[in-house]
Amino acid sequence: MEYDVYVQTCPTRLVLDRLADKWAVLVLGKLDDKPVRFNQLKREIDGISQKVLSQVLKKLERDGLVSRSVFATVPVTVEYAITPLGRTLALTVTALTRWAEENIEAVLKAQQKYDRSA
Numbered sequence: 001m002e003y004d005v006y007v008q009t010c011p012t013r014l015v016l017d018r019l020a021d022k023w024a025v026l027v028l029g030k031l032d033d034k035p036v037r038f039n040q041l042k043r044e045i046d047g048i049s050q051k052v053l054s055q056v057l058k059k060l061e062r063d064g065l066v067s068r069s070v071f072a073t074v075p076v077t078v079e080y081a082i083t084p085l086g087r088t089l090a091l092t093v094t095a096l097t098r099w100a101e102e103n104i105e106a107v108l109k110a111q112q113k114y115d116r117s118a
Contacts, residue, residue, distance in 0.1 A: 025096060066083060
C-alpha cells in the first residue's frame with residue numbers, strides 16, 4: 001500500500017498529529033539519552049502537568065515509540081525509554097528542538113515586524 005500524508009484519510013496523518021504535539025516532542029527528546037522515571041520527566045519538562053504527561057506517554061507507548069518498564073520495588077518504580085522505532089525519530093526531534101532554540105530570535109523579530117505592519 002502507498003501512503004500519502006497529503007490525503008486526508010491516510011493513516012500517516014496520525015503520526016504527524018503526534019509529532020505536532022509539543023509535549024510529545026519534548027518527552028521524546030528527554031528520553032533520547034537513557035530511561036527516565038515519570039517524576040523525573042515531570043520535573044525536567046517545565047509546565048507539563050501530571051495528567052498531560054501520563055496521556056502523552058500512553059500515546060507514545062501505543063505508537064511503539066516509548067516503552068514502559070515496571071520494577072517491583074516499594075513504592076513501584078516505573079521507567080520510560082525510547083524504543084528502536086522511537087530512536088529513528090531521535091535525530092529529527094533533536095534537529096527540531098535545536099532549530100527552535102537557534103532561530104527563536106529571528107522568529108520573534110519577524111512576528112514583531114508583521115504585527116507592526118498589521
